[in-house]
Amino acid sequence: MILMYIITGALVLASLIIQGHSSFDVLRIGGVKPDLVFIVIVYFAYSFGSLYGEVTGFIGGILNDAISNSPLGFMAFPKMALGFIIGFFGRSIFKENLFTIFLLIFFASIAKGVITLILAYLFHEGALSSVTSIILPESFYNALLSPPLFFLFDKIFEQELSREGR
Amino acid sequence: MEFFTRHKALILFIVFTLFCFISLSIQSSRVTNVVEGAGNMAIFPFQKLYHAIQTNISLLWSGFSQLRDAQEELEKTRARLQYYESIAEEVEEIKRENQQLRNLLGLKERLPYDSVLATIISKDPDNWFRTIIVNRGSSDGIKVNMPVVAFSGDEKAIVGKIIEVRGSISRILPIISPDLKIGVVFQESRYPGLLSGYSAIGKMCIVDYVDKTATIKAGDIVITSGQGGVFPQGLLVGVAIRSFPSESGAFQRVLVKPYINFDLIENVIIIKKEPDLEILKLTEEETQQ
Numbered sequence: 100m101i102l103m104y105i106i107t108g109a110l111v112l113a114s115l116i117i118q119g120h121s122s123f124d125v126l127r128i129g130g131v132k133p134d135l136v137f138i139v140i141v142y143f144a145y146s147f148g149s150l151y152g153e154v155t156g157f158i159g160g161i162l163n164d165a166i167s168n169s170p171l172g173f174m175a176f177p178k179m180a181l182g183f184i185i186g187f188f189g190r191s192i193f194k195e196n197l198f199t200i201f202l203l204i205f206f207a208s209i210a211k212g213v214i215t216l217i218l219a220y221l222f223h224e225g226a227l228s229s230v231t232s233i234i235l236p237e238s239f240y241n242a243l244l245s246p247p248l249f250f251l252f253d254k255i256f257e258q259e260l261s262r263e264g265r
Numbered sequence: 266m267e268f269f270t271r272h273k274a275l276i277l278f279i280v281f282t283l284f285c286f287i288s289l290s291i292q293s294s295r296v297t298n299v300v301e302g303a304g305n306m307a308i309f310p311f312q313k314l315y316h317a318i319q320t321n322i323s324l325l326w327s328g329f330s331q332l333r334d335a336q337e338e339l340e341k342t343r344a345r346l347q348y349y350e351s352i353a354e355e356v357e358e359i360k361r362e363n364q365q366l367r368n369l370l371g372l373k374e375r376l377p378y379d380s381v382l383a384t385i386i387s388k389d390p391d392n393w394f395r396t397i398i399v400n401r402g403s404s405d406g407i408k409v410n411m412p413v414v415a416f417s418g419d420e421k422a423i424v425g426k427i428i429e430v431r432g433s434i435s436r437i438l439p440i441i442s443p444d445l446k447i448g449v450v451f452q453e454s455r456y457p458g459l460l461s462g463y464s465a466i467g468k469m470c471i472v473d474y475v476d477k478t479a480t481i482k483a484g485d486i487v488i489t490s491g492q493g494g495v496f497p498q499g500l501l502v503g504v505a506i507r508s509f510p511s512e513s514g515a516f517q518r519v520l521v522k523p524y525i526n527f528d529l530i531e532n533v534i535i536i537k538k539e540p541d542l543e544i545l546k547l548t549e550e551e552t553q554q
Contacts, residue, residue: 104345116312120386121387122319130467150273150277153277160464165305166304168428170292170297175281180278183274
């Protein structure tokens with residue numbers, strides 16, 4: 100179990116560092132880059148339930164806020180909330196295949212974007228144009244990357260998943 | 266107790282939600298700064314390590330792939346050096362002449378500023394903010410509001426300004442961010458305007474409040490006006506792409522492409538220029554109004 104926590108922490112940290120590194124800018128499409136940390140969080144919520152999802156989401160989000168210019172809690176809340184909600188349903192409802200993973204990440208990313216936009220209106224500066232310029236393209240980009248990443252994570256956590264009967 | 270054990274996930278959700286909303290409500294307080302600083306310090310060594318690994322790999326790769334070009338580059342550099350040496354004397358002469366003319370006109374000598382070379386170690390990981398983190402901080406004498414420039418070819422062009430300083434890292438707000446406003450002028454026509462980032466994700470800037478009678482052509486050079494108290498006068502910003510009337514029709518807006526390619530930039534120069542506090546305060550008050 101401790102090994103799983105270590106691997107989870109390493110995955111969140113690696114995603115944040117890769118995503119924040121200047122070389123990752125080459126992956127921008129239409130000015131938007133994918134949110135790897137969020138894909139990792141959704142995977143944990145989807146595979147290991149609400150508690151694991153929300154804790155990973157909260158820690159990942161707080162670290163994201165720490166290295167970003169965003170106010171503390173701005174990225175943490177949407178990630179934590181989605182980790183909690185997705186964990187409720189998890190693999191018991193979403194039957195695992197490429198299309199469901201694509202849809203799961205797409206709609207989860209849209210929900211995350213909408214919550215972020217509401218927080219931006221409440222605590223920072225919000226613009227409705229973010230829906231078309233950030234939320235939709237990022238959701239699509241996240242959804243495209245999610246099947247291979249989920250496959251990779253399934254391989255990494257094969258033992259834990261079989262132990263939990265998933 | 267059983268209730269807490271059974272509803273652990275829900276209770277944690279409420280606790281985390283409260284934490285996030287309280288922290289968002291008391292933005293930039295001591296508590297949030299400490300938490301952010303701790304998070305930053307926890308990630309910084311890994312960012313530095315990743316940057317070092319990535320840089321070394323790309324150096325090694327470019328060493329192999331560019332070995333053939335090295336000789337040619339060396340020849341070119343030698344030729345350029347000779348050219349620069351030949352114009353150095355000419356520049357000295359112009360400087361002397363310039364100084365004499367300045368003395369005659371009673372102009373103050375422009376203050377030369379110290380500068381520090383910094384390497385970009387990370388950028389905002391999300392799509393909602395556009396800041397850059399560099400490996401220089403308060404220990405290198407960096408302060409908030411210092412201007413940042415970089416080389417674009419042979420020209421030094423503006424990158425942004427320092428907005429946050431910690432021990433060994435600083436955060437830069439780039440000119441492509443809509444949150445940064447800079448006083449600029451069009452080099453040829455001398456019409457002034459206020460430059461900011463065009464959108465949260467774009468790479469373009471927009472100059473607002475340009476006189477509607479001004480003739481702005483594509484390719485016109487935009488430079489800093491030096492009026493905001495932060496940036497020295499005459500720094501290159503970008504080139505005009507096209508102009509269009511503002512929504513009210515009272516002014517025109519000009520779309521500007523920055524000289525700096527923010528996707529490829531790796532090193533920057535921080536100019537150790539202390540901001541003119543009185544002008545800065547006045548500008549901030551005007552912006553708030």
